Amino acid sequence: MTDPATPTGEIEAPPSHWEADVLLRDGRTAHIRPISADDEALMVEFYSRVSDESKYYRFFSPMPKLSERDVRRFTHVDHHARVALVMILGGQMIAVGRFDVVGPQEAEVAFLVEDQHQGRGIAQLLLEHLAQAGRERGVERFTAEVLPDNQRMIQTFRDAGYRVASGYADGVITLEFPIDPTDTAIGVMHNREHVAESASIHRFFHPDSVAIVGASRRQDTIGQLLVRNLVNSDFAGRVYVVNPSASAVSGMPAYKSVNEIPDDVDVAIVAVPADAVTDVVLDCAAKGVHGLIVISSGFAETGEEGRRRQRHLVGLSRSYGLRLIGPNCLGVINTDPTVSVNASLSSVMPARGRAGFFCQSGALGSAILEKVKNRGLGISTFVSAGNRADVSGNDLLQYWEEDDATEVVMMYLESIGNPRKFSRIARRVSLRKPIVAVRSGRTTQGVPMGHTVRQISAPQAAVDAMFRQAGIIQVDTLEDMFDVAQLLAHQPLPRGRRVAIVGNSDALGLLASDAAAAVGLVVNRSVALGADATAEDFEDALDDAIDDPDIDGVVAVYIPPLNVTGEEVANVLAAVGEQSDKPLVSSFLGAEGVPELLRVPDVAGSTAGRGSVPSYPAVEAAVRALAKVVEYAVWLRTPDGAPADPGEIEPAQARAFVQKVIAHEEEEVLLDRDRRTELLAAYGIDLWPAIRVDTLKEAQAAAKDLGWDVVLKATRESVRERPDRQHVWRNIDSVSEMKEAWGTLNGFVPDPADAAFVVQKNAPPGVPISIRSFEDPLFGPVVSFGISGPIVELLGDWSYRIPPLLDHDVASMIREVKSSPLLFGYRGADPVDIGAIESLITKVAHLQNDLPEIRALELSLALAGVHGATVLTASVRLAPVRDPRPDSLVRRLPDVTLTLPG
Numbered sequence: 025m026t027d028p029a030t031p032t033g034e035i036e037a038p039p040s041h042w043e044a045d046v047l048l049r050d051g052r053t054a055h056i057r058p059i060s061a062d063d064e065a066l067m068v069e070f071y072s073r074v075s076d077e078s079k080y081y082r083f084f085s086p087m088p089k090l091s092e093r094d095v096r097r098f099t100h101v102d103h104h105a106r107v108a109l110v111m112i113l114g115g116q117m118i119a120v121g122r123f124d125v126v127g128p129q130e131a132e133v134a135f136l137v138e139d140q141h142q143g144r145g146i147a148q149l150l151l152e153h154l155a156q157a158g159r160e161r162g163v164e165r166f167t168a169e170v171l172p173d174n175q176r177m178i179q180t181f182r183d184a185g186y187r188v189a190s191g192y193a194d195g196v197i198t199l200e201f202p203i204d205p206t207d208t209a210i211g212v213m214h215n216r217e218h219v220a221e222s223a224s225i226h227r228f229f230h231p232d233s234v235a236i237v238g239a240s241r242r243q244d245t246i247g248q249l250l251v252r253n254l255v256n257s258d259f260a261g262r263v264y265v266v267n268p269s270a271s272a273v274s275g276m277p278a279y280k281s282v283n284e285i286p287d288d289v290d291v292a293i294v295a296v297p298a299d300a301v302t303d304v305v306l307d308c309a310a311k312g313v314h315g316l317i318v319i320s321s322g323f324a325e326t327g328e329e330g331r332r333r334q335r336h337l338v339g340l341s342r343s344y345g346l347r348l349i350g351p352n353c354l355g356v357i358n359t360d361p362t363v364s365v366n367a368s369l370s371s372v373m374p375a376r377g378r379a380g381f382f383c384q385s386g387a388l389g390s391a392i393l394e395k396v397k398n399r400g401l402g403i404s405t406f407v408s409a410g411n412r413a414d415v416s417g418n419d420l421l422q423y424w425e426e427d428d429a430t431e432v433v434m435m436y437l438e439s440i441g442n443p444r445k446f447s448r449i450a451r452r453v454s455l456r457k458p459i460v461a462v463r464s465g466r467t468t469q470g471v472p473m474g475h476t477v478r479q480i481s482a483p484q485a486a487v488d489a490m491f492r493q494a495g496i497i498q499v500d501t502l503e504d505m506f507d508v509a510q511l512l513a514h515q516p517l518p519r520g521r522r523v524a525i526v527g528n529s530d531a532l533g534l535l536a537s538d539a540a541a542a543v544g545l546v547v548n549r550s551v552a553l554g555a556d557a558t559a560e561d562f563e564d565a566l567d568d569a570i571d572d573p574d575i576d577g578v579v580a581v582y583i584p585p586l587n588v589t590g591e592e593v594a595n596v597l598a599a600v601g602e603q604s605d606k607p608l609v610s611s612f613l614g615a616e617g618v619p620e621l622l623r624v625p626d627v628a629g630s631t632a633g634r635g636s637v638p639s640y641p642a643v644e645a646a647v648r649a650l651a652k653v654v655e656y657a658v659w660l661r662t663p664d665g666a667p668a669d670p671g672e673i674e675p676a677q678a679r680a681f682v683q684k685v686i687a688h689e690e691e692e693v694l695l696d697r698d699r700r701t702e703l704l705a706a707y708g709i710d711l712w713p714a715i716r717v718d719t720l721k722e723a724q725a726a727a728k729d730l731g732w733d734v735v736l737k738a739t740r741e742s743v744r745e746r747p748d749r750q751h752v753w754r755n756i757d758s759v760s761e762m763k764e765a766w767g768t769l770n771g772f773v774p775d776p777a778d779a780a781f782v783v784q785k786n787a788p789p790g791v792p793i794s795i796r797s798f799e800d801p802l803f804g805p806v807v808s809f810g811i812s813g814p815i816v817e818l819l820g821d822w823s824y825r826i827p828p829l830l831d832h833d834v835a836s837m838i839r840e841v842k843s844s845p846l847l848f849g850y851r852g853a854d855p856v857d858i859g860a861i862e863s864l865i866t867k868v869a870h871l872q873n874d875l876p877e878i879r880a881l882e883l884s885l886a887l888a889g890v891h892g893a894t895v896l897t898a899s900v901r902l903a904p905v906r907d908p909r910p911d912s913l914v915r916r917l918p919d920v921t922l923t924l925p926g
Contacts, residue, residue, distance in 0.1 A: 038103040041908050042157055044916035045342045046111075049145035049216070051224030052314070052345035053917065056153055059108040059120065063099045066110075070117035075139045081174045082136045084196070098122075107131075107157050109150055113141075114309065114344050121150030123157075129164035135177065145216060147180045152213060152914045155203040168199045185209030205913050214448070217915050218422050224347045225415070225423035227314040229358040229405055231290035232261045234367060235282050235313070237304050238295035238320075239265035239273045246295045246319060248274070249369055250355075254293075257357075257366035257373050262287065282307045289313050293355065293367050298322030298330070301337055301351070309344035316341060317367055318350035324411050325352055338413045338920040353410025354389035359403060360429060368408065377402020378513045380430040382420045384438040386410045392436070392502065399617030401510050404429040413920070418445055425453045432512045434505055435461040441918050443487070444804045444911035447494045447826060454495030458656050460508045461496050463487070482800045482824075486808070489824035493833065495659045497652050507649040510618060510638040515607040517657045520576040523650065524549035524569035527581025528557040532611065536579050536643040543651035548574050555585060559592035566600045566608070577650055580610040581643055594621035602635030607653065609646045612639040665830040668866040671708055675874050678706035682877045685902055692879055692903040700900040707871045709864065709883070712896045714739075714782040720766045724759050726783040732757045733786045736765045738779035739897060751779075755786060787896060790889030791846050791856055795865055797872035798880040804909045805872040809865055811843040812885055827873035834862045834869075847888060860893040879903040 038058040045055055059067075071079075071090050079087050090098070098120070101108050108122035118138045123131040133154060135147045158166065170177050178197065182188050185208040186201040234254060240247030247267070251274050254263055264287075265273040268280040279285050282292055282304070292308045294301055298320050308316060323334040334351065341348045349356060355368025359376045366373050369386075372393045381396070381403050383389050389408035396403055404427065407420055417435055424430045433453065440446050440463075450459055491498045499505050523545050525536045530552050537547050549572065551565045562582070569578045580597060584590040590613055601608045602624045612622060622637040640646035681703055685693060695703065701711045715726040717736075727734045737752035750772050753765035770776040792812035800806055803826065810822040823837040838844060838861055849855040864886065872878055879901040886895045 035100075035102050036104075038107075039160070042109065042153070044153070044914070045339075045920070046149050046915055047217075047220040047224060047917060048149070048345075049143075049220055049223070051220055051222075051227065051347065052144075053224075053342040053347060054118070054146075054345065055112045055343055056109055056149065057112065058103060059099055059101060059110050059122075061100050063110065063117065064095050066117040067095055067099055067120075070120070070138065073138055073140075074136060078136065078139055078142075081171055081177065082134065084169075084171060104161055107154065107161065109153055109157070111146055111150065112343070119146045119150060121147065121154050123154055123163070123166065125161075125163065126167070129162060131158055131163045131166055133166045133168050135180075142176070145220070147177065148184065148216065149915060151180065151184055155205075156912070156914045158203055159205075163203065165200060165202050170197050170199060171195070172197055183212065185212035210913065213913070213915060218425070218449075220915075221419045221422040222426055224315070225419050227290055228317070228347075228349065228356050228407075228415075229360075229365070229423070230363055231314075231365065231367075233264065233287060233289050233291075234259070234261060234365070235264040235266055235279075235285060235289045235292045236295070237266040237282060237292055237307075239267050239270075239278065241267075241270055241273050246369065249371070250293055250295055250319065250367070251276075253366045253368060253371055253373075258364045259366070260363050261290075261365070264289065282313065283311045285311065291315050291317060291367065293317045293319060294350075295319045298333060298351075302340060305337065305340050305344070305346065309341075309346060313346065315347040315349065317353065317355055318348060318410075319353060319355060319369065320350075321352040323351045324413070334411060334413050335920045341414065342917065342920075348414040349407065350410040351413060352386055354383070354386040354408030356408075357393075357403070357406040359405070368406070372397055374406065375400070375402040377404060378429070378431040379403050379434050379509050380420070380424045380427065380432070381406045381434045381436075382417050383408045383436045384410070384412050384417075385436065388436065388502075395502070395506060399506055399510060400619070400623065401506060401513065401617065412439070412441065414917070416441055416918070418442060418449055421446075421449045421453050421459075425449075425456065431457055432509050433457055433459040434509050435459065436502065436505070437461055437463045440802075442910040443490060443802060444826070444909065447490050448911065450494040450496050454656075455660070458512050458653075459494075459496045460505050460512070460652075461491065461498050462500070462502055462505050463491075463498065482798075482803050482806050485820070485822060486800075486803070486806050486824040486826070490803070490826045492659075493826060495656065497656050499652060503645075504648065504652075506617075507638075507640060507645055508652045511607065511609060511649050511653055512656075514618060514624075514634060514636040514638055515601065515609070516605055517660070518577040518607050518650070518654050519657070521654050521658075522546045522548045522574055522576045523579060523647075524551065524572065524575045524577075525579045525581065526551045526553070526562065526565045526569055527579075527583075527611075528553045528555055528562075529581055529583045532581045532583065532643050536581060536611075536647055539644040539647040540579075540651075543648055545647065545651055545654065548572075559596045562593050563596045563600065566596070570600065570604050570606050570608075575606065577607045577609070577654070578604075579643065579646055579650065580608060580612070580637075582610065582612050584613065591621060594619070597637045598622050598624055598635075601637035604635075607650065608637050609650050610637050610639045611641070611643045611646050612637070614641045615639040616641050662832065665832040668829045668831045668834045668862075668869065670867045670870040671863065673708055673867065673870060674706040675870075678703055678871065678875060681706065682875055682902060686877055686904050689902075689904060692901050695900045695902065700898055703900060704871075704895075704898060707867045709867050709871075709895060709898075711898050712784060712787060712894055714784045714896075717781050717783055718777065720763060723766055723781065723783055724762050727756060727762055730783065730785050735784050735786055736762065736769060736781060737784070738769065738773060739782050740778060740780040784896065787887050787894040788889045788891070790887030790893065793847075793861060793886050793888050793893070795868050795883040795886065796881065797868050797878070799872070799876055799878060801907075802910060804876070804911065805869070807837075807865065807869045807872060809837045809861075810841055811846055816841075816843055825869070827869040829866065829869045831862075834865050837865060838862065854890050856888040857890060857892050861888050864893055864895070876905050876909055877902050 043057040105125040111119040118141045121135045123133040125131045137146050188201040191198045238247040239251050264285045265278050267278040270278045292313050324331045358365045370390045370393045374396050527533045553561050618636050624633040624635040717723040734756050735754045773779045794812045797807045805827045808822045808824045821842050823840045825833050847856045882899045885897040
């Protein structure tokens with residue numbers, strides 16, 4: 025393999041995506057990038073800090089210093105046959121990893137990590153990024169020579185999840201392994217990602233010490249409010265205030281800088297003007313602070329200058345190993361009595377509860393906390409991420425997954441920076457803990473100005489499908505989120521959709537029944553006790569309903585007669601709710617939340633314990649909340665299924681074909697029929713032959729070549745998608761019939777030359793279906809299914825999924841479209857071959873997932889018949905990949921250089 029060079033003789037620059045911010049095992053950040061010729065001085069300094077033992081392990085001989093020739097050899101690489109990546113922290117090189125191609129598809133890999141940074145997972149990260157670079161350069165196998173007593177490096181390779189083979193000769197162990205990303209290797213990477221991201225958040229919630237930078241003595245300032253809130257929360261750790269212009273704040277000594285604080289500082293809350301935040305970051309980095317909570321505004325939410333300031337803030341913080349919440353955020357709260365930290369602008373310290381809350385909007389944060397308090401819900405932890413420049417909802421999910429104090433996750437999302445990663449993590453978390461989410465901008469797909477994300481081009485239905493796939497309970501409003509969360513926090517999950525309604529109001533009972541039917545619940549029992557019902561009447565009716573094996577949940581409705589407090593009925597509801605293994609919801613006195621009368625004491629100190637009965641001001645709200653929880657319970661109990669199997673496919677062949685087509689292309693390429701036939705065939709999709717014809721004589725000749733029994737049809741979208749124009753003529757079996765078909769169809773087309781007529785063999789009868797896929801710049805691959813036809817198009821009757829798909833995902837796609845009865849014997853028709861449709865969807869999903877170069881693919885017309893499915897028309901558009909997918913095969917933090925939406 026020769027060194028690629030430009031016409032001027034310069035070495036070709038490495039791909040920009042080889043550079044990345046990464047998270048180490050201990051939750052701190054660092055930066056990986058390709059080595060450059062300018063790194064000679066950094067390399068010499070780095071090598072001087074490495075111990076003699078580590079040098080010996082790397083080079084198998086004493087090598088105290090690098091010669092000038094060695095330094096040049098290590099820093100001057102071609103980024104093809106010789107690739108080297110370095111890890112930078114605080115402007116210093118702390119590790120280097122490299123591979124050198126030694127044979128066909130084979131490269132030798134080696135690492136050197138500065139001793140004081142060993143044990144932080146650095147070699148594992150470098151190996152991941154080197155393997156990805158190797159795959160992009162055509163390398164299939166890595167080899168490594170290691171001394172037998174270098175157990176740490178041997179374990180690094182064995183723990184990577186690859187299939188490692190080893191040999192021993194001349195006192196050296198040789199390890200060899202393919203770098204194809206196996207399921208095991210990907211699983212190992214995801215587990216390490218989980219550990220690192222969870223660790224990075226843990227310190228924010230469990231700090232031993234907090235410094236408030238910008239603390240003020242003036243009562244009407246943010247700096248004073250932060251001090252007051254933190255002190256009044258009975259924070260268990262140490263509080264330090266930083267104000268260069270004061271000697272004391274709120275009775276505490278003030279320091280001129282964080283670095284002057286004599287003790288360690290875990291977290292710094294920053295409330296200084298935006299243009300002063302950079303100096304604070306450097307000050308905190310010098311002190312060794314773990315993370316920053318930047319309350320300060322004046323960043324990306326203000327415009328282009330603020331965007332540049334925000335990108336600089338995040339890049340600087342990460343370069344020194346700091347994680348950052350904000351900027352422009354409300355802050356962080358942990359109600360754990362052993363910590364009790366209110367590092368936020370909210371004067372409301374919520375009661376201890378079971379729900380973790382992530383909110384992006386600082387403006388809504390205070391109102392949300394007030395609502396939590398009024399409902400008696402309580403929370404475990406709370407984060408307002410503001411502009412979400414660094415720490416995001418994905419990080420919080422990683423933390424909450426392992427947090428024993430959090431049983432329910434609530435999320436108010438204004439944007440999703442990495443939907444594929446979000447979906448992957450949420451799907452795993454949802455198996456253990458329910459996630460209730462509100463997503464703003466669902467209709468407009470808008471993104472707040474301060475958020476560093478691309479806009480989603482996928483339709484709203486695709487995003488909703490991703491939430492369903494992940495088991496997320498998506499609701500429309502904040503009120504709905506609290507309604508669902510309080511049920512999940514205090515009551516058991518239902519086993520099914522069958523409910524009983526017990527109440528002392530016939531009118532409200534009917535409203536509850538109607539509401540239940542509207543949201544897919546089945547009312548198996550409705551008990552009207554009458555206005556004069558006693559507490560004993562309620563107890564008997566509730567006990568009977570809960571004991572009924574045909575009931576999965578109970579809705580209790582109580583409207584008291586005049587001059588009656590309802591306390592006795594409340595005691596009954598609370599007692600039944602505490603003992604029941606089925607969910608009990610109520611509309612009790614029209615109260616909202618968990619009224620004092622319906623609360624069950626909690627040994628953990630929660631304001632409303634497990635078994636407390638949530639109340640809703642309207643029965644419709646109670647029923648809607650129960651229905652959302654039922655859907656989650658159904659998802660939870662649905663077997664996970666196996667990955668959808670596409671059968672015999674040739675991914676390598678398809679990949680080589682695509683690379684050949686776009687090798688010299690800068691823009692999108694629309695494949696002609698022959699090329700799209702070849703690509704689809706690699707994945708087992710047979711495109712029915714069609715012959716393009718421009719004259720009657722050509723049409724007759726094509727029909728004869730096909731053996732007659734053909735169709736003539738216009739394929740141009742402007743013709744075939746108009747319902748007022750005939751564009752196809754079937755069952756043509758002779759020269760005269762073709763002449764008639766040609767004349768008739770041409771009469772319907774204003775410009776016959778533009779109709780793009782084709783002749784095709786007549787396909788077996790069937791229901792017309794369409795399968796589409798496309799590559800979203802933020803989502804990655806998206807697949808959709810629908811019945812073909814203008815009415816279906818007008819109604820938007822499509823189902824969506826995000827690959828990779830499980831077998832039940834594919835089955836659900838077919839059955840959830842409203843027109844699906846057409847496939848299952850509608851009005852006496854023969855049911856079609858559903859397995860053939862599932863196979864087509866699976867093949868398209870794999871093709872789109874495997875090849876991000878496919879900008880869009882459409883099987884615009886396939887006929888699903890009794891004995892299979894015939895693909896008649898298709899289109900494929902390819903384009904070069906500019907950036908890797910958001911959830912690629914290497915761990916990396918979101919790119920802070922991304923241009924924000926205007």
